[in-house]
Amino acid sequence: MNPTTQNAIALCRGDNGLLADWIGAARTGSVRCCLLLIALGCGTYGFTVGLRNGWEMGAYVAVKLPLILLITLLLNGLLNGLLGLVVGSGIGVRKSLQFLLVGVAIMAVILGALSPVSFFATLNTPSSGDGSGGYAWHGASLLMHTLLIAFAGIVAHARLLQHVREFSDRSRAGTVAFFAWLAGNLFVGAQVSWNLRPYFVSPGLKVEFLRDDPFNGNFYEAVWVAIKNVT
Amino acid sequence: MTGNKSKPNPGNHGGIRDDEYVPLEGGTSLSNLIGKLLQKPLSIVHELETGNISWRIHGVLLLVSVVCLSVFGFVVGTFSWGNQLWATPLKIVSGLIFSALICLPSLYIFTCIGGLKAKFSSVVGMLCAIVALSGLLLVGFAPVVWLFSVSSTSALFIGFLLLVLWVICVGFGFTLIFRAGKAMGMTNTGHLLVWCMIFLLVTVQMTTTLRPIVGKSDSLFNFGEKKFFLQYWSEQLQQATDGRSDD
Numbered sequence: 001m002n003p004t005t006q007n008a009i010a011l012c013r014g015d016n017g018l019l020a021d022w023i024g025a026a027r028t029g030s031v032r033c034c035l036l037l038i039a040l041g042c043g044t045y046g047f048t049v050g051l052r053n054g055w056e057m058g059a060y061v062a063v064k065l066p067l068i069l070l071i072t073l074l075l076n077g078l079l080n081g082l083l084g085l086v087v088g089s090g091i092g093v094r095k096s097l098q099f100l101l102v103g104v105a106i107m108a109v110i111l112g113a114l115s116p117v118s119f120f121a122t123l124n125t126p127s128s129g130d131g132s133g134g135y136a137w138h139g140a141s142l143l144m145h146t147l148l149i150a151f152a153g154i155v156a157h158a159r160l161l162q163h164v165r166e167f168s169d170r171s172r173a174g175t176v177a178f179f180a181w182l183a184g185n186l187f188v189g190a191q192v193s194w195n196l197r198p199y200f201v202s203p204g205l206k207v208e209f210l211r212d213d214p215f216n217g218n219f220y221e222a223v224w225v226a227i228k229n230v231t
Numbered sequence: 232m233t234g235n236k237s238k239p240n241p242g243n244h245g246g247i248r249d250d251e252y253v254p255l256e257g258g259t260s261l262s263n264l265i266g267k268l269l270q271k272p273l274s275i276v277h278e279l280e281t282g283n284i285s286w287r288i289h290g291v292l293l294l295v296s297v298v299c300l301s302v303f304g305f306v307v308g309t310f311s312w313g314n315q316l317w318a319t320p321l322k323i324v325s326g327l328i329f330s331a332l333i334c335l336p337s338l339y340i341f342t343c344i345g346g347l348k349a350k351f352s353s354v355v356g357m358l359c360a361i362v363a364l365s366g367l368l369l370v371g372f373a374p375v376v377w378l379f380s381v382s383s384t385s386a387l388f389i390g391f392l393l394l395v396l397w398v399i400c401v402g403f404g405f406t407l408i409f410r411a412g413k414a415m416g417m418t419n420t421g422h423l424l425v426w427c428m429i430f431l432l433v434t435v436q437m438t439t440t441l442r443p444i445v446g447k448s449d450s451l452f453n454f455g456e457k458k459f460f461l462q463y464w465s466e467q468l469q470q471a472t473d474g475r476s477d478d
Contacts, residue, residue: 086269090270216382
């Protein structure tokens with residue numbers, strides 16, 4: 001079995017020894033391994049998400065899904081490190097980035113493992129442009145992938161929380177730091193995913209890598225407008 | 232396993248870890264003070280209280296504050312570009328330092344009322360530490376603010392976001408001052424809570440006094456029209472809501 005596969009399985013099993021080596025920088029190549037797992041796992045899953053609208057969209061989403069996670073980690077990297085130190089966990093910028101990379105890598109492994117299921121579902125789903133019922137299938141696809149990604153995220157972060165608590169100077173500070181990271185990453189991740197849309201391609205819209213105006217408006221403004229329109 | 236969990240500390244009093252109120256190690260260099268400010272801020276307070284009054288620590292903390300707030304202000308200014316690129320950092324730095332200055336006497340008096348026998352220079356240092364720590368955290372938020380400033384069209388949204396971020400950052404500063412007060416033998420921290428409210432109120436009002444900090448305007452300042460920040464924000468919210476409903 002090659003080292004990357006071994007590491008992926010060790011991460012899923014919650015191998016503390018491996019993580020201790022990675023965090024302590026005793027073993028080099030951990031970042032490369034995590035990036036590889038994220039590219040493979042999220043890329044594969046993203047491909048099956050976009051495939052519903054053709055090979056081109058599949059390729060786009062395969063690139064964009066890992067990008068969302070990596071851009072979010074980069075934007076929040078400094079902040080996560082500062083928060084980790086300020087709350088007294090003793091986890092600084094490098095370690096927090098390493099922890100979160102590991103968390104995202106675990107999520108990517110789970111998503112990669114779910115890719116065949118997603119692929120099968122995509123094969124059985126008409127594309128957005130196909131006749132009647134387009135909106136219903138679009139909604140079903142959106143719901144299914146949201147649930148699967150949420151599931152992978154929750155499982156991965158639950159595993160990560162254990163690690164952070166164990167590695168933190170104080171267990172409680174580790175918990176606080178973890179939830180601070182999570183809140184920040186969710187807040188920024190939502191916006192990054194908004195900027196990099198489309199993924200599912202709503203019926204009537206064309207397949208493209210980015211919208212013509214990716215930086216026009218933000219996720220939370222859109223939610224606000226949507227709420228106003230409903231009420 | 233490299234991680235180590237906290238162990239009960241027999242020296243704990245009221246949840247404060249006395250082991251953090253220790254002499255400052257590593258000198259007063261810029262990098263060391265930044266590290267200690269994030270990890271062991273009470274050691275800086277200890278140095279302020281027990282060391283010789285050299286004002287070097289104050290100077291370094293002030294430098295950290297000015298640089299961090301300038302960087303953050305520049306990022307905020309990218310929402311509007313133009314004159315705001317230099318006006319916003321200037322307003323944020325000067326506004327916050329002015330707020331700290333006018334709140335310094337009350338901080339000293341309130342700590343005295345709370346039973347703290349601290350030197351005035353220590354209290355000045357604690358205030359500098361609050362501003363520096365808040366500035367450092369704001370720099371951490373700068374990439375997030377940049378993302379929203381290039382994406383958002385609503386100045387109200389950015390303004391609200393900045394207010395929330397400021398409350399989060401200054402909240403860590405307040406925690407520091409409470410811990411420092413307790414570690415130094417303060418008997419009643421209720422007065423500090425009042426001071427924290429006052430400082431927060433002053434800084435938020437300062438954003439209204441120095442408006443516009445976010446968004447474009449014909450004039451750099453608007454001192455002629457006096458407004459309380461709640462009135463100003465409610466007017467802005469009303470305008471935004473009316474604007475949306477007209478769409």
